Amino acid sequence: xxxxxxxxxxxxxxxxxVLALDPLGSEAFRLRLHVPGLxxxxxxxxxxxxxxxEEEARDPLVRRPFSVADARAVRDGVEVDLIFAVVGRGTxxxxxxxxxxxxxxxxxxxxxxxxxxxxxxxxxxxxxxxxAPFPLLVRTLRGRQASPDPVTVLLGARTARRVLCxxxxxxxxxxxxxxxxxxxxxxxxxxxxxxxxxxxxxxxPAEVHACGPEPxxxxxxxxxxxxxxxxxxxxxxxxxxxxGACYGCVVRARPASGGPPRHDRSCLGGPVYDAARLAGVEW
Amino acid sequence: MALLAVRxxxxxxxxxxxxxxxxxxxxxxxxxxxxxxxxxxxxxxxxSLEPREGNPPPRTVETPAGLLNSIGLQNPGLERFLEEKLPxxxxxxxxxxxxxxxxxxxxxxSLAGRLGExxxxxxxxxxxxxxxxxxxxxxxxxxALTEExxxxxxxxxxxxxxxxxTPNVTDILPYARASERAGAAAVSVANTYVGMALDxxxxxxxxxxxxxxxxxxxxxxxxLRLVWQCRQGCGLPVIGVGGIATAEDALEYxxxxxxxxxxxxxxxxxxxxxxxxxxxxxxxxxxxGVRDVNELVGSLRAAPAGRSPN
Ligand SMILES: Cc1cc2nc3c(=O)[nH]c(=O)nc-3n(C[C@H](O)[C@H](O)[C@H](O)COP(=O)(O)OP(=O)(O)OC[C@H]3O[C@@H](n4cnc5c(N)ncnc54)[C@H](O)[C@@H]3O)c2cc1C
Ligand SMILES: Cc1cc2nc3c(=O)[nH]c(=O)nc-3n(C[C@H](O)[C@H](O)[C@H](O)COP(=O)(O)O)c2cc1C
Numbered sequence: 001x002x003x004x005x006x007x008x009x010x011x012x013x014x015x016x017x018v019l020a021l022d023p024l025g026s027e028a029f030r031l032r033l034h035v036p037g038l039x040x041x042x043x044x045x046x047x048x049x050x051x052x053x054e055e056e057a058r059d060p061l062v063r064r065p066f067s068v069a070d071a072r073a074v075r076d077g078v079e080v081d082l083i084f085a086v087v088g089r090g091t092x093x094x095x096x097x098x099x100x101x102x103x104x105x106x107x108x109x110x111x112x113x114x115x116x117x118x119x120x121x122x123x124x125x126x127x128x129x130x131x132a133p134f135p136l137l138v139r140t141l142r143g144r145q146a147s148p149d150p151v152t153v154l155l156g157a158r159t160a161r162r163v164l165c166x167x168x169x170x171x172x173x174x175x176x177x178x179x180x181x182x183x184x185x186x187x188x189x190x191x192x193x194x195x196x197x198x199x200x201x202x203x204x205p206a207e208v209h210a211c212g213p214e215p216x217x218x219x220x221x222x223x224x225x226x227x228x229x230x231x232x233x234x235x236x237x238x239x240x241x242x243x244g245a246c247y248g249c250v251v252r253a254r255p256a257s258g259g260p261p262r263h264d265r266s267c268l269g270g271p272v273y274d275a276a277r278l279a280g281v282e283w
Numbered sequence: 284m285a286l287l288a289v290r291x292x293x294x295x296x297x298x299x300x301x302x303x304x305x306x307x308x309x310x311x312x313x314x315x316x317x318x319x320x321x322x323x324x325x326x327x328x329x330x331s332l333e334p335r336e337g338n339p340p341p342r343t344v345e346t347p348a349g350l351l352n353s354i355g356l357q358n359p360g361l362e363r364f365l366e367e368k369l370p371x372x373x374x375x376x377x378x379x380x381x382x383x384x385x386x387x388x389x390x391x392x393s394l395a396g397r398l399g400e401x402x403x404x405x406x407x408x409x410x411x412x413x414x415x416x417x418x419x420x421x422x423x424x425x426x427a428l429t430e431e432x433x434x435x436x437x438x439x440x441x442x443x444x445x446x447x448x449t450p451n452v453t454d455i456l457p458y459a460r461a462s463e464r465a466g467a468a469a470v471s472v473a474n475t476y477v478g479m480a481l482d483x484x485x486x487x488x489x490x491x492x493x494x495x496x497x498x499x500x501x502x503x504x505x506x507l508r509l510v511w512q513c514r515q516g517c518g519l520p521v522i523g524v525g526g527i528a529t530a531e532d533a534l535e536y537x538x539x540x541x542x543x544x545x546x547x548x549x550x551x552x553x554x555x556x557x558x559x560x561x562x563x564x565x566x567x568x569x570x571x572g573v574r575d576v577n578e579l580v581g582s583l584r585a586a587p588a589g590r591s592p593n
Contacts, residue, residue: 011315013555051552058500058528059348062551106316106554240343240350241551244312246305247328247354248343263336263357268312 009040011107011243016080018101026161028085028129029095030069035105036077042068043112044137045234045272048080049242051104052090062240063106064090067133067211067271080105083132083164109242110271113137113209113232120207120230122151123198124174125220127191127212131155131164133234135172137209142173152177152198156191156212160184192219199227207231208275221275231275235283237266244268253277285568286575287561289323291520291542292468293443294406296323296378299576300533300561303524303547304328304382304408304447305354307557309368310375316554321561323543324378327368329410331384332393334360338415344480344489349501350548351480353415353490356384361394365401373403380445384410386418388432392439399440407442409433412449412474414496423449423474426457433465443468445522448513450502451477455509459517469520471545472510476502499548500526507539514540514581528556530563540581 016033024030049063070081086095097103113133115122122141124134134153142148151174157163158181166176177194178186187194191212199206210220211234224231237249250263251270254277261281264270287298301324302313309327310319319325337357344351359367364381372379381404383394391409398404411423411432422432429446437444446462448455450473459470475496480489488494506525513521523541527533528549536544549556568576 013316013553061345061348061350061499061548062343238341238343240345240352240548241554243316243554245308245554246343246352246551247308247337247357248340248352250337250340250342250357252339 009038009042009108011109012037012039013104013106014038015102016105018097018099018103019079020099021095021097024083025164028083028164031082031084031094031097031103033080033082033103033105034074034077035080038078038080041071041073041078042080042108044068044140045113045133046108046110047242047271048082048105048107049109049239050082050094051106052093055104060090060093063242064094065236065239065242067234068108068136069132070135070139081135083129085129106242110267111269113234113272115141115209116207116230118149120149120205121203122149123195123206123208124151124153125156125191125195125208125210125212125216126153127156127216128158128162129164130210130212130216130234133211134209135165135168138169138172138174148173150175154179154191154194154198155186156180156216157185158182190216192216192223195220195223199223199229201227210234221278224275225279232272233275233278234272235266235270239267242267251278252281252283254281285565285573286577287565289543289577289580291445291522294324294378294468296543298323298561298564299537299543300557300564301326301380301522301543301545302550302557303545304410306547306550309364310372313550313554317558318375320375320377322377322557324380324405325372325375326380326382326408326545327364327372328358329356329382329384329413330358330361330364330394331356332361332390334358334363339491341490344495346478346480346497347501349497349499350551351478351490351495351497352475353492353495355415356413356419361397365397369401369403378405379403380406380408382408382410382447384413388435391432391436395436395440395442395444399442404442406445406468407436407440408445408447408471409436410447410474412447412451414449414451414475414477414494415492420449420451423458424452426461429458430461430465433462433467437466445469445471447471447474449474450506450509456512456516459513459519463517463519467519469522469542470513470517471522471524472513473506473525476505498526500528502526503532507535510536510541511539511583527560530560530567533560533564534567534579537576537579538581538583540583542580
């Protein structure tokens, strides 16, 4: 069985209309799109494959994957936000879109974050642009029940101006802690040092959701495994198709059903993985 | 409506548009986006006797209008293919071509034999041309070995055998002719071109392995010429595959001499690419007043003397 897309929202190739392209911090953008025809609000952690060129052009050739940063169902479709920085040709094209332009989106694709049952401290760890999937996740976590679980968002960045979405998370009712490499905001050092503090068993049972650079995620996976804390990480492998056809984006993970690690297509089996499937594995 | 049915040797197809091996999964991956049953045929990702884990990531990197890949033939192996993949492939209701790959002649013989007994397989495509595993090009870069492995496979199965050739040779014709002598039904021209992409700052390949196989629009002019060459110099039907993204691309291949085409990398950017090529083909032929797509096959004209070809 092929499993693509968020539960209940069939993936499709749809035109999105640019509502706004807002700068975010010193390097990033938040692209707000109106996507008529999308079957519902995507779940937190899923992604779209975005065509970063005119349709008739042949370069850049393949689409670029971006996590759904936030989504709001509106009368005639869904508004979808993407958060990105310019790192190459595709993202440069995206950053040159103007209000009213069309951007083609394929999705939603992949498996979302699957937070465990209520009654846990939720710890979200975001390194740099790894913040992208979390506005929707944090809103979802906070909006779940009448008395939602406490959410702590740990933001790591190189410098203060690259700390993204802090106010937004606070507005959603989360506690925010920041670590920067140069100490210009929050504590100086790595965000995983903050995670170590948050994993203190004295604070009560917790669940961790993380996204960011792979070295950070490896540390998060190890720390959570040592602490025996449930954890899910969103991985960003280089992808060509995003829907399981190319076998490019594999991650070495233990099968969910057990057994030795195997190359798993992260566009179908991920991008969000249960850390237990990665702990101790050279993924 | 222009007639689109074609024959590729003994294989009759409802239309000339096929999905290329390794770019269409085993069909089900594409089903959310298009109806694979509309295509002339589906070629599944290469199957080996035993399961293969493939190469470490990163396995793909984009180049100008192209894609380098180094997947390394990850596949579930013959037994799981027969159990888990073939039933769904058959259910699409179109021709199923199973692409097979081996390390020894006996591997191809075993695969061809077993698949010949399986129900719902219409043809085999021998991958003699994978640049991404050690010795993957072995059979495809020695005409005598090509002939040996093709002959052994043809003998081992009742199915038509298509031979997928590599472009990574000085002259492709000896390989096409060796396939013909050995009893192949057709040749697929071609697999990917070996290439590299690297980052000079880190002095590292952008793939986990130093080299990969180049596909996409970047290779289209090169493969178009190979198809034309095979059509001129060999009696076998040719299936053109390389950089097709539009109906125009596909029709150019037919004029160069292809009896059918495969769409590969284009599917990654647009999962409905095969269907779009097919639709566009019918429309363009109608507009041009071509009644039957077969009229185009191998119809390249010589440029009139003293005039520019355009
Ligand atoms: C599931 C998933 C979700 C993602 N979500 C986001 C997101 O929400 N926001 C965001 O800014 N980025 C995200 N990315 C990364 C994003 O896809 C890449 O930054 C983008 O493809 C770069 O395209 P480009 O053409 O600008 O750069 P290119 O010219 O293709 O490459 C420029 C640089 O980016 C690197 N790169 C290319 N592809 C990837 C990749 N898949 N992951 C990491 N680095 C890559 C290259 O190695 C190169 O160094 C995500 C990736 C995945 C797989
Ligand atoms: C990611 C990828 C995987 C591929 N895997 C296979 C394979 O398993 N077997 C095979 O015979 N060809 C494989 N190919 C080659 C294609 O079938 C095709 O010959 C080639 O990509 C050229 O066509 P294109 O430019 O339309 O992609 C693969 C190509 C790509 C891009």
